[in-house]
Amino acid sequence: MSLAWSPKTLVEAREALARGATKVAGATDLLVIDHATGRQHESVLNVLGIAELQGIRVEADQLSIGAASTFTQIRQSPEVAKHAPLLAHAAATIGAAQIQNRATLGGNIANASPAGDSLPALLALGAMIMVSGTREQRLVPYNAFHTGYRKSVLGPDELIERVLIPLPSPAVQVFRKVGTRAAQAISKVVVGFASDRLDRHVLANVRLAMGSVAPVPVRLHEVEVLIEDNPLTAELADRAAALVEKTIWPIDDVRSTAEYRRHVAGQVVRRLLLDLLEAPRA
Amino acid sequence: MSTTYRFTLNGKAAEVEGPPMARLLDVLRRDLGLTGSKEGCGEGECGACTVLLDNEAVCSCLVPLFQVEGASITTVEGLAPEDKVTELQRVFANEGGAQCGACTPGMMVTLKALLDRHPKPTRDQIREYVSGTLCRCTGYERIFRAVEVLTGQRAAEGEPAAPGGEVSRT
Numbered sequence: 001m002s003l004a005w006s007p008k009t010l011v012e013a014r015e016a017l018a019r020g021a022t023k024v025a026g027a028t029d030l031l032v033i034d035h036a037t038g039r040q041h042e043s044v045l046n047v048l049g050i051a052e053l054q055g056i057r058v059e060a061d062q063l064s065i066g067a068a069s070t071f072t073q074i075r076q077s078p079e080v081a082k083h084a085p086l087l088a089h090a091a092a093t094i095g096a097a098q099i100q101n102r103a104t105l106g107g108n109i110a111n112a113s114p115a116g117d118s119l120p121a122l123l124a125l126g127a128m129i130m131v132s133g134t135r136e137q138r139l140v141p142y143n144a145f146h147t148g149y150r151k152s153v154l155g156p157d158e159l160i161e162r163v164l165i166p167l168p169s170p171a172v173q174v175f176r177k178v179g180t181r182a183a184q185a186i187s188k189v190v191v192g193f194a195s196d197r198l199d200r201h202v203l204a205n206v207r208l209a210m211g212s213v214a215p216v217p218v219r220l221h222e223v224e225v226l227i228e229d230n231p232l233t234a235e236l237a238d239r240a241a242a243l244v245e246k247t248i249w250p251i252d253d254v255r256s257t258a259e260y261r262r263h264v265a266g267q268v269v270r271r272l273l274l275d276l277l278e279a280p281r282a
Numbered sequence: 283m284s285t286t287y288r289f290t291l292n293g294k295a296a297e298v299e300g301p302p303m304a305r306l307l308d309v310l311r312r313d314l315g316l317t318g319s320k321e322g323c324g325e326g327e328c329g330a331c332t333v334l335l336d337n338e339a340v341c342s343c344l345v346p347l348f349q350v351e352g353a354s355i356t357t358v359e360g361l362a363p364e365d366k367v368t369e370l371q372r373v374f375a376n377e378g379g380a381q382c383g384a385c386t387p388g389m390m391v392t393l394k395a396l397l398d399r400h401p402k403p404t405r406d407q408i409r410e411y412v413s414g415t416l417c418r419c420t421g422y423e424r425i426f427r428a429v430e431v432l433t434g435q436r437a438a439e440g441e442p443a444a445p446g447g448e449v450s451r452t
Contacts, residue, residue, distance in 0.1 A: 096414020
């Protein structure tokens with residue numbers, strides 16, 4: 001027995017949310033697991049048609065992205081390209097066209113996989129998550145959203161309405177991903193980096209975020225401080241890489257080993273810093 | 283519980299009764315008898331089940347039935363009128379784009395989505411679109427060439443077309 005709702009507004013979605021219906025967006029992870037495990041849902045809520053979850057727009061001091069925005073829409077948005085190129089770059093690496101046409105930003109967050117490619121970008125951009133449901137709407141800083149492996153603060157009667165990125169956004173934004181192949185691989189290590197740049201050798205307000213190296217996407221605060229407190233040089237890039245390796249706690253799994261992830265995570269950060277040094281205006 | 287869902291399928295009204303989370307791929311193949319869309323991986327990586335959902339390429343193995351209510355779906359069967367093939371299909375065959383055939387239905391739909399957006403795609407655009415539709419023969423060069431012949435960016439190398447430019451489907 002399964003009930004299904006396809007509401008057009010959040011108000012219409014309340015009954016389904018109150019019943020704790022499974023929220024279905026692009027279903028690109030959900031249906032894979034359903035089919036592999038035979039999992040059944042008592043009730044399902046299609047969030048793709050809810051008006052409040054649509055559209056990408058700049059509001060006074062923030063970029064507001066509807067949770068139902070697909071990665072194709074994010075890739076093609078001039079607003080995202082201008083203010084959050086880090087997120088546009090991440091969107092372009094998530095699956096291929098077939099997945100990008102269906103998978104949503106809200107789904108990537110709610111699914112809460114540590115390998116979600118958009119997640120380090122959101123951490124580096126200092127995103128806020130607008131959560132709505134049967135209770136009062138609330139804003140959750142994205143860095144407090146995940147509480148453990150595939151867990152989050154989202155209640156069964158809540159959904160992600162929008163993702164807010166504060167403006168002005170950081171001048172330096174870099175995305176890096178290491179997977180088995182260049183196209184549509186699930187990440188072994190994924191990095192989002194954002195900062196301001198005071199001059200060629202001085203980075204400020206550094207945010208360095210990584211996915212696939214811990215149970216949740218994480219910011220590497222010690223490495224951020226190291227980069228902020230020292231001039232950007234090749235020697236700093238080496239020191240940052242060594243500190244990355246000490247700071248993260250990856251695991252062995254089907255996609256990679258902890259040892260490989262640890263090494264490659266350090267090297268990704270080293271090269272990222274060397275690239276910034278070489279391209280002083282980037 | 284089954285519900286009746288209505289949508290447009292290959293230009294015609296369709297009606298299907300099924301559970302909301304039934305996979306569109308299963309509905310197409312089992313309930314509607316359209317077996318052109320193939321199941322490869324069932325995880326959205328191989329693209330053999332690609333269909334157009336409101337003109338966008340999607341993996342039909344990852345679309346739940348209740349989300350296609352009111353939508354328009356085009357499968358490989360709907361690309362050309364009955365017993366005919368499209369220009370793309372004709373050139374694809376002539377240029378050796380089809381080898382073992384496992385990816386071919388998904389490839390036809392994927393390339394249709396590409397050409398709708400980029401009538402003269404660059405090699406990089408072709409490669410990016412095709413990255414979600416795996417050719418297990420790795421015959422990508424022939425696939426790229428077929429697209430470039432079709433769009434007049436490269437001279438044909440294959441056999442000349444059948445009289446009238448139409449090839450029987452059977």
